[in-house]
Each structure stands twice: as C-alpha cells, then as structure tokens.
Amino acid sequence: MELAKPVIRLSVVQSRIRGVDVNRIEQTRQENLNHLLELIDIANNWGGPKDLLLFHEFPITGYSNRWNRQDLLKIAIEIPGEETEAIGKKAKEHSCYIVFGSYAKDKAWPNHILSITTIIGPDGEIVEKHWKPRNIKAVFGSGFELFTTSIYDVLDQYVEMYGWDAVIPVTRTPIGNIATSSIQKEPELFRAFAMKGAEIILRTASGGFNSFDVQATSYYNRVYTAIANNAVSPNNPGFFADGGSGGSAIYDPNGMLMKQANSVHESSITVTIPIAEFRASHYPPSVHMELYRSVFDQYVNRYPPNLFSYYQPEDTTDAFRYLSDKDAWK
Template sequence: MSEYLVAQDGSYETVPLKKDDIMVMAVQSRVVPVKVENAVQMKRDNLNHMLDLIDAAATWMGPKDLIQFHEFPITGFSFMWTREDLQKVAIEIPGVETEAVAARAKRYGCYIVFGSYAIDPDWPEHILSITTIIGPDGSIVDKHWKLRNIKGVFAGFEVITTTIFDVLDQYTEMYGRDAVIPVTRTDIGNLATTATQYEPELIRAYALKGAEIMLRSATSGADPIDVRAGAMHNNMYTTLVNNSISHNPGPFFEDVRSGGTAIYGPKGEELDIANSVNETGVMARIPIASFRKTRRLPRIHPSLYGDLYDQYQEAYPPNLMSTDLPNDGFSAAKFLKDKSRWG
C-alpha cells in the first residue's frame, strides 16, 4: 500500500475484476426489534426471514453479484434498549448469524452486505453498529464500523452505540489510519458502506479513497437529494437501502418513513427505485469495467479551503466514549449535556 491515503495522480488502488458487468440488488425489508426476554428466538426468526429474502433476491430476474440489506435486518432497532439489553440483542461477528448468511452467499456465489448491532471481545461493554461484507466463498471479507452518530438532535435522547468518532484515537491505534475511512477492494469493484446521512464530506472521503460503489443504508428514511448529490459529485454508483413498512411489536408505528430504496448512477441518475413501502428489491446492472477505465478521483481544490477545515471544531469532540459508556439513551443525553463546544 502507498504511503499516501489518497493517490497523488488521480488514480486509486484496485484489484482485477472477475467480470465486466455486475448485477446489484438492494433489498427493502422490515425492521422488527427483538424482545430482550426472547432475543435468541426472535433473532433466529428475523434471520430466517432475511435468508428467505436472500433466496428471493438471488433468484428473481437472474443471478446477482451483490445483495444489500439495511442496518438492522436481524436485531431490529429500539430506542428503549439499555446497554445490558443490547449485549443480549447484538450479534457476534463471526457468529451463528454470519455463518447462516455466509452459506447463502456461497450457495449463490454473490456478495451479501448487511448491518447489525454487534459485540466484540476487543471492545468489552461497547455496542457497535457494524456493516459486514460476506464474499461469494462464504468468508467475511470486511467489517465496517459506523463512522459517527449524530449528537444533540433528539430531545433528551442520544444513540449509545460506539462509532469510530467516539473512540477515534484508540481505534486508529488498533487498526491504523487507513481503516478510519475503509474501502474494500473486491473483484466486483471497490466497495464502501455507510449508514450516515447529511454529511457530504464523508461520502467525498470514500471517493478520495477510491470507492466506486457506495453502499448506503438507513432506518426510517434518508433524503434522496443527499444520496443523489453524493453519487453525482463523486462520480460513484450509489445505493440507498431503507426499511419497508414493518408490523412491529411494541410502541412503534408500522410506517416510519419507510420505502425509497434506490440505486443511482454516477451522474445521480435513478437506475431503479422501490415503487411502494412494502418489502421489495430494486436492482441495476453496473458496467464496472468500462466505468473504471476512465474514472479518476474527484477534481477538488482544497488549497482554497483546506485551512478552513483545519480550523473547524466539531460541535462534540471525538473520543467521548473512550472511558464513559452511558447505560441508555436518556443517560447518554445527560452525559453529553455539557460536552458541546458550541454551547
């Protein structure tokens, strides 16, 4: 690997492609939060449903090279969970769930990408939000941590998962600077994943690292303008996978900004989009070989504004969860109350 994180000549690192064109499917599926007292069985039920959807995605309208799910197909999401609850809800990677998905990936010879709450023995007590990329041979090709959570937006509540930003120094020390903005180089293209919205600089960072296919996910919606603009400004194929309408147990609406799953081309053009809020798949053919022939890094001019970014102070500093781990979203809000640099 080069000493530079960003190539100096507009190029980027790749590995040879196994085919000229690939078929990608984004699966719009339900989000069912498991009940803590029945977590094992409900995770199994959600997993089995996910496996059924993989079968449908892989066989409907021909084979697929990549199948993508949203953030929480196995565990679901609930703002009511405590840290102790999440330790029971989260999966291990590798674990029984990834093994089952890996068997499907191997059966169909495709990549499968999905998110989940996860626990890791290297990070005791932390709850992680990880997107896993499983290869067509059934191996775990990569695991991407969520980059950051938005803070100071929800009244009296904060998300308690640990992101890269929350433990930035420790994460960098353990995994290296290159892993902070990870791009996975595969034989179907350079893949990046994110569940963050409304921060175009992050999408640009993936492009500068050589991402060709930006796999974005959301729960309860994302703004199509944000997603399309990211595709256009960075000349990247881009997916957005959102949840479908979900018949959830507990205090949740069945439809919370459901639908909108889509695939966009490198000019921001719509290649396919879900036509309802129900469970469905959207798909597109990506001519990855011809795309790669002429593609270069984005043409930008940081000499004009790089010093502004250097001087900018985030509203909340990094590393706030290196030593403190709030028990739930409400205690997290109290913890962050006096941590803002912006007052």
C-alpha cells in the same frame, strides 16, 4: 484489484425491520435471521442471480429506543458468529456478495455496542466489517442521545488498534471498490470514500433518509450509490408499521436515478453496472484542497472525539446527561 467480470448485477432488498424482544431474544433474533435468509433466496430467484445484495441497517437485531446497554449486550451479534456463518452459507450457495448492517459486540471492545456493516463474499467468508463512522448528536430533542459507539467516539483508540486507513475504509473486491455507510447528510465522508477510490457506495438506513442526500453522493463524486431502507414493518414493537419506510434506490455516477422501489412493501430493485467500462474512464473527484485546508484545520467540532473511551452511557437518557456539558458551541 482486477475485476472478475465486466458487468455486475446489484440488487437492493427493501425488507421489514423488527426489534428483537428482550424477553425472547434467541427466538426473535432467529426469526429475523430466518427471514433474511429467505429473502436472500428470493432475491436470487426472482430475475436471476445477482452479484451483490444490499440489506438495510438492522435486519437481524432490529432497533428499539427502549433498549439499554445491558439489553443490547444480549441482543447484539458477534462478527464472526452464528448469524454471519448462516449468511455466509447463503452467499456461497448463490455465489454473491451480501452486505448488511447490525448491532454487534466485540471482545476487543468490552461493554461497547457497535453498529457494523458487514461484507460477506461469494466464498462465504467475511471480506470486511465497517464500523459506523459517527453518531449524530444534539438533534433528537431533550433527554435523548444515542449511546452506541462509533469510530469518532473512540477515535484515538480505534486508530491505535486499526490505523488511519480503517477510518475511511474502501474495500477492493473483484466486482468493484466498495464503501459502506449507515450515516446520512455527511458529504465529507462520501467525498473521502471517493477520493480513496470508491466506485460503489452502499448506504443503509432504518426509519428513513433524504433522497437528495443519496443522489448528491453520486452526482458530486461520480460514483454509483445505493440506499437500502426498511419496508413497512408490522409488529415492530414501539413503532407504527409505516415507520419511515420505502424509497430504496440506486443512482448512477451522474446522479441519475437508475431504479427506485415502487412501494413501501418488501421488494427488491436490481440494476446492471458496467463496472469495467466505468473504471476505464473514472477518476476520483478533483478537490482543490489547498483552498480549503486552512478552514478545515481551524474547524472545531461541536462535540470532541473519544467521549465514549472513558465512559459508556447506560441508555439514551444517560447519554443525554453525559453529553449535556460537552457541547463546545455553547
């Protein structure tokens, strides 16, 4: 897609995270949405207008390890829905792209809880929504596993419905080729994005991330990479206020830090990206796949795909029970 302008301004907004109260779902979710809308205004007021705003993984619903499936089916938003319509109005008002994560539900996937990163365009319309590619397993300790659905958890069904291109989506926009992800420490995914033409990789987090992992995404793939983490978050039920907060950053294609949040508080960082100049000299990473293909073809993952196609666990404890005998490495 042809670029609309030679230079763009990207702003990462580091905002609080606050889990929706299951006893006051409508009210507390609306409070989170109102706060997000206010921050969109602030981000475009302070330092002038932006072309692209990036928020963290859960600005609308927040997160709680106490929720079960029935809770999340009530808390999760629909995309499109009232929330994306309100955000779309702000995107149109400020003529900018807005990217944010959220728990979501979809009538095409009954009983599933999805983690979606949504891109809304300056016309106020949804450009694309990206599923979380995978959830980590066997890392949280005894009795706890995530029960939300990722692409990997329903891979065959997902590909049948949307095709293989949607597994590693790169969204072509007039401000650059954008990929998004809420997962950490999976360099193969980010290499695949770059191989498909991603120029800007927008990463979201909640509760922390590894800065080196984000820097390496830029360094090894010669792309711009941004990470939006949550700010210090008072009154977030079940968590300390400083729950893995801060560190939001943007790296250039050489892996050099362009800008980083200078505190754990709510703030934004903004950089100017010469996207036309970058595109003129940019190539996807050179991967000598013939050297590695046989190794990848023989690799057996610890957990097979499609495990949530047949059963959706009720909560983190049930997910641990369900997955406990599915470990192929034991």
